[in-house]
Amino acid sequence: xxxxxxxxxxxxxxxxxxxxxxxxxxxxxxxxxxxxxxxxxxxxxxxxxxxxxxxxxxxxxxxxxxxxxxxxxxxxxxxxxxxxxxxxxxxxxxxxxxxxxxxxxxxxxxxxxxxxxxxxxxxxxxxxxxxxxxxxxxxxxxxxxxxxxxxxxxxxxxxxxxxxxxxxxxxxxxxxxxxxxxxxxxxxxxxxxxxxxxxxxxxxxxxxxxxxxxxxxxxxxxxxxxxxxxxxx
Amino acid sequence: xxxxxxxxxxxxxxxxxxxxxxxxxxxxxxxxxxxxxxxxxxxxxxxxxxxxxxxxxxxxxxxxxxxxxxxxxxxxxxxxxxxxxxxxxxxxxxxxxxxxxxxxxxxxxxxxxxxxxxxxxxxxxxxxxxxxxxxxxxxxxxxxxxxxxxx
Numbered sequence: 001x002x003x004x005x006x007x008x009x010x011x012x013x014x015x016x017x018x019x020x021x022x023x024x025x026x027x028x029x030x031x032x033x034x035x036x037x038x039x040x041x042x043x044x045x046x047x048x049x050x051x052x053x054x055x056x057x058x059x060x061x062x063x064x065x066x067x068x069x070x071x072x073x074x075x076x077x078x079x080x081x082x083x084x085x086x087x088x089x090x091x092x093x094x095x096x097x098x099x100x101x102x103x104x105x106x107x108x109x110x111x112x113x114x115x116x117x118x119x120x121x122x123x124x125x126x127x128x129x130x131x132x133x134x135x136x137x138x139x140x141x142x143x144x145x146x147x148x149x150x151x152x153x154x155x156x157x158x159x160x161x162x163x164x165x166x167x168x169x170x171x172x173x174x175x176x177x178x179x180x181x182x183x184x185x186x187x188x189x190x191x192x193x194x195x196x197x198x199x200x201x202x203x204x205x206x207x208x209x210x211x212x213x214x215x216x217x218x219x220x221x222x223x224x225x226x227x228x229x230x231x232x233x
Numbered sequence: 234x235x236x237x238x239x240x241x242x243x244x245x246x247x248x249x250x251x252x253x254x255x256x257x258x259x260x261x262x263x264x265x266x267x268x269x270x271x272x273x274x275x276x277x278x279x280x281x282x283x284x285x286x287x288x289x290x291x292x293x294x295x296x297x298x299x300x301x302x303x304x305x306x307x308x309x310x311x312x313x314x315x316x317x318x319x320x321x322x323x324x325x326x327x328x329x330x331x332x333x334x335x336x337x338x339x340x341x342x343x344x345x346x347x348x349x350x351x352x353x354x355x356x357x358x359x360x361x362x363x364x365x366x367x368x369x370x371x372x373x374x375x376x377x378x379x380x381x382x383x384x
């Protein structure tokens with residue numbers, strides 16, 4: 001049976017990203033560095049919350065560190081509990097798991113993200129760019145407002161430093177935005193259907209469904225599309 | 234009495250909807266490709282995800298045509314809810330219909346594709362469609378590992 005094994009992690013750092021989003025740095029107490037593929041997630045178990053099945057959180061950092069980070073939006077009872085945890089606290093979590101990552105190594109990549117759905121994509125983008133990346137990467141990132149863009153400064157920096165990365169910020173609920181942002185939702189039908197390209201979508205269930213529908217209407221084959229939908233905890 | 238299976242087209246796919254489509258009902262009441270006795274089933278690949286002690290559990294068995302690299306049979310069994318049963322039943326049909334689905338294509342059989350064929354699934358039941366998809370991935374991985382080691 002496939003069931004990722006569980007380990008105890010200690011929170012060794014906590015960073016406020018936005019008013020309702022924090023990044024937790026988790027170090028395994030057994031001292032064995034976590035091995036994962038960017039795009040994977042861990043299941044977090046908090047017995048006090050009566051959720052024996054745990055809740056899934058995508059990993060937001062890249063491999064090669066002694067810690068893994070999860071970036072959590074406080075939107076449900078479970079995530080509020082997690083966001084309120086402090087450095088020094090411990091929690092139980094599974095080993096990394098999941099299949100939300102490109103299995104090719106020479107395709108161009110188009111990422112479509114909404115809100116907190118940027119977390120696994122951030123891990124993938126940073127990992128791709130850490131070495132001499134030649135793959136063309138586009139990120140279409142949708143947020144309600146400019147000040148709700150997660151990892152905004154880091155994304156700007158990555159784009160400035162990497163010619164192969166193009167980031168488009170779509171702002172859905174704010175008027176009078178500057179030219180660096182695009183007003184409105186991501187329109188998947190406008191995304192070019194290019195040869196040798198893979199498309200990875202992450203966000204809410206409705207966002208993922210709409211983007212997947214739109215890409216397919218644009219003639220993009222299902223086997224070129226990867227999806228990961230988040231639901232509130 | 235509340236009619237849990239009443240169809241309301243305007244609420245399909247709606248975040249607040251908890252009503253099932255006709256296709257979901259059909260696959261729940263008449264599940265396809267369910268395997269009840271794996272002892273006598275000689276699968277090429279097997280995957281199981283979840284845990285019966287703390288939630289849903291899903292097992293998938295596949296048979297693969299080595300020459301075409303296509304899945305020609307997909308069986309499953311679950312300890313899960315009606316949505317898990319319906320979505321995995323539909324997944325097993327999609328994977329094995331026609332000449333069978335290529336492994337490369339089956340790896341990208343997303344929950345969205347399964348839900349589209351079911352003509353919608355309430356959003357709060359989305360995770361049920363993920364179970365079958367992950368168990369299928371594990372079965373393909375199992376097959377590829379076995380096949381690679383046998384070569």
